[in-house]
Amino acid sequence: MTTPEIAQPRSSTRAVSLKGGGRNRSGQTNFELYSWLFMRLSGLALVVLVLGHLFVNLMLGGGITALDFGFVAGKWANPLWQVWDLLMLWLAMLHGTNGLRTITNDYAEKDQTRFWLKALLITASIVIVVLGTLVIFTFDPCLDPSSTLSVCSK
Amino acid sequence: MWSWVAHRITGVGIFFFLLVHVLDTALVRVSPAAYNEVIGTYKNPIIGLLEVGLVAAILFHAFNGIRLILVDFWAKGPRYQRQMMIGVGVVWVVLFVPFVIRHLSHVFGG
Ligand code: HEM
Numbered sequence: 001m002t003t004p005e006i007a008q009p010r011s012s013t014r015a016v017s018l019k020g021g022g023r024n025r026s027g028q029t030n031f032e033l034y035s036w037l038f039m040r041l042s043g044l045a046l047v048v049l050v051l052g053h054l055f056v057n058l059m060l061g062g063g064i065t066a067l068d069f070g071f072v073a074g075k076w077a078n079p080l081w082q083v084w085d086l087l088m089l090w091l092a093m094l095h096g097t098n099g100l101r102t103i104t105n106d107y108a109e110k111d112q113t114r115f116w117l118k119a120l121l122i123t124a125s126i127v128i129v130v131l132g133t134l135v136i137f138t139f140d141p142c143l144d145p146s147s148t149l150s151v152c153s154k
Numbered sequence: 155m156w157s158w159v160a161h162r163i164t165g166v167g168i169f170f171f172l173l174v175h176v177l178d179t180a181l182v183r184v185s186p187a188a189y190n191e192v193i194g195t196y197k198n199p200i201i202g203l204l205e206v207g208l209v210a211a212i213l214f215h216a217f218n219g220i221r222l223i224l225v226d227f228w229a230k231g232p233r234y235q236r237q238m239m240i241g242v243g244v245v246w247v248v249l250f251v252p253f254v255i256r257h258l259s260h261v262f263g264g
Contacts (some may be wrong), residue, residue, distance in 0.1 A: 038246045040222075043216075043219045050216065064196075064202070068189070068190045068193060069189045072189070089176065096165065099169065100166065130175075132179070145184060
């Protein structure tokens with residue numbers, strides 16, 4: 001008995017045998033393949049970024065009781081945490097938005113409904129990513145002139 | 155099947171939490187007082203328990219996600235489906251239990 005040959009999912013030989021033309025025939029792009037790959041790569045990065053974030057903010061020190069403006073100012077005084085949070089924001093938002101796009105495609109059957117749900121999703125995501133990015137880049141620990149944080153007393 | 159449903163539900167839940175979380179953190183650009191006030195309203199047992207639920211969801215989604223990635227990319231992944239599912243459960247418990255103990259002792263003033 002010989003084992004039948006089964007191609008890897010999404011491999012070009014399989015695409016050829018299934019569709020008789022490979023993936024990039026006219027009008028088709030690799031978007032879904034890249035989106036599939038992105039979900040996995042961003043997922044791996046997010047394990048470190050998100051679990052690290054939760055560990056530092058909720059487990060170390062006073063945990064939730066220690067969270068306040070001064071705590072945020074202390075973290076963002078360090079470029080490592082600025083980059084960490086920026087990466088986490090972008091990757092989590094792209095990953096989550098792309099995941100919701102898939103779910104919308106799965107459940108919203110009417111073209112109109114799908115279009116408007118995705119328009120809403122993408123608008124909301126852009127607003128949140130832009131807002132979050134601006135907050136990280138323009139953060140000012142001495143926003144309040146009467147601040148008692150040590151960085152603000154010269 | 156159930157793990158796929160759970161992966162979806164946790165993914166959606168985390169996403170909507172994230173939208174709110176970016177908005178509340180954005181208050182650091184408004185004023186320290188505004189930020190502290192809103193974060194202060196989170197420091198109560200009800201939100202504390204919701205946070206436990208959020209972390210439960212994130213831990214499941216993260217490690218079930220790693221399992222999905224291994225099924226897709228590791229040649230032997232599909233063969234070890236069952237073992238990996240158990241692995242997800244074990245890692246989940248090992249990380250979740252210490253978290254709950256620590257977090258709830260903060261929430262309920264330990
Ligand atoms: C912590 C590390 C994470 C890992 C390892 C991970 C892994 C994954 C993987 C591999 C998928 C793809 C499932 C598929 O294509 O069938 C996925 C889907 C998804 N993820 Fe994540 N993820 C993580 C964090 C997040 C975060 C932070 C969010 C929310 C902002 C999120 C929201 C979603 C959503 C909505 C889906 C779509 C579910 C579906 O299509 O059924 N994930 N995740």
